[in-house]
Amino acid sequence: MIDPDSIQSHYTIMDMARQELTYEEVAAAASRLQGEGRQVTIDTVRDALGSGTPTAIHRHLAAWRAEHAAPPAPPQAQLPEALLADLARWAQQFAEEAGSPAREALARHESDMAALREAGEALEAERDDLQRDLDDAGRARDEALATIAEREEEIERLNAELRNARQVAMDALVGKAKDQLAIEGKDAQLADLRQQLERNLAATATQSDARLAAEMELVGAATARDSLANEVRDLRAQIAALRKK
Structure with a gap:
């Protein structure tokens, strides 16, 4: 029966025997893989380096990803076309119903403005007539x-x-x-x-x-x-x- 303590001790001795990987080595390998368009994983980095334990590579690779890896693009919300069509019809109906009082008020306002313009023109004509009468009266007064x-x-x-x-x-x-x-x-x-x-x-x-x-x-x-x-x-x-x- 294999003793677990002996296995752990064996791996510990093997890790200590190997040269410890640095962050710069892992980062350089990850950047090279990314530049080549390949996936950056523990296995691809380990293959590129030719050595290194998964634990050490994972630790340095996590730090590199936090610093260099672009954040994943948020998923785009896509609404069904049927729902978009229903929303468009609802928005159009809502706009028509909401704008109806405003259109009626605008129509009344335009009607009032037209009436005021007509009244103003009539008053101006009456004022001109009165001014002519006043001028005639002034001339008659001067002659008298x-x-x-x-x-x-x-x-x-x-x-x-x-x-x-x-x-x-x-x-x-x-x-x-x-x-x-x-x-x-x-x-x-x-x-x-x-x-x-x-x-x-x-x-x-x-x-x-x-x-x-x-x-x-x-x-x-x-x-x-x-x-x-x-x-x-x-x-x-x-x-x-x-x-x-």
Whole structure:
């Protein structure tokens, strides 16, 4: 019967008798095998080295793999085509159902924007019409102001002529009265007549001013001008008649 202790002792002696492999030797052999496209295993490394115990080669080969061996590529997840087709149909349906409210809201928004644009265009057109009316009113106002200014100048001129005619008529009447009273030698009558003439002229002037204002308000500057012209003509006729006496 073989003694196990003797077998272990035999292998121990054989391992000690052999030269111990280094990491560099195992690494060089593994790299060479990998470069040649061969599998790197304990047996292929041991064959390449021609010696070495599996234990020693395994220890160094594990260290080399941890340092140099590329990590295995993760397995790619492959889904069945039927499942992919079902997922695609579900995704399309979900997108349509989820996007329906957004599309409706977008349609409402576009409709509101169109209505707002139409309302804005209508307001702009109305604004342009109002601006044209305002411009026309401004021009009409300017023309009216210019006309009023011209009529005021005409009225002022006619008033000046009327005052001059009144003064001439008054001077003529006073002169005629003076001549008549001087001839008759009645100074008291001359004073009374002068006062009477002044009162008459004042009343006539007041009535004429009131009539002139009323006529100007009723028929305008043109009618007032004609009235003033007629009054001046009458006063001139009176003056001429007084001078003939």
